[in-house]
Amino acid sequence: MRLLRRRPQSVLLVTRQGCTLCAEAEPVVARAAADAGVPLEVRDVDADPADRERWTDKVPVVLLDGVEHAYWRVNEEVLRKALNLRL
Numbered sequence: 001m002r003l004l005r006r007r008p009q010s011v012l013l014v015t016r017q018g019c020t021l022c023a024e025a026e027p028v029v030a031r032a033a034a035d036a037g038v039p040l041e042v043r044d045v046d047a048d049p050a051d052r053e054r055w056t057d058k059v060p061v062v063l064l065d066g067v068e069h070a071y072w073r074v075n076e077e078v079l080r081k082a083l084n085l086r087l
Contacts, residue, residue, distance in 0.1 A: 008064035011040045016059045025060040025074045032076060036083035
């Protein structure tokens with residue numbers, strides 16, 4: 001028997017100015033979040049010392065409801081699946 005988990009209620013994308021991987025990830029994450037009707041927050045890792053300490057080596061980082069989903073590269077198909085129904 002498979003347990004169904006609730007859909008994520010938020011998407012956070014942690015980025016950095018001048019990061020090419022971040023520039024590639026942002027439109028992918030924005031499109032998937034918009035299509036799923038889930039709010040997206042984009043946050044610069046260097047704007048907060050706690051974020052910089054935690055995520056500096058992993059940007060871009062995608063968090064769903066505060067849980068790390070992906071970093072460096074974002075697979076749009078996997079993200080869409082996670083946004084629609086998490087199994």
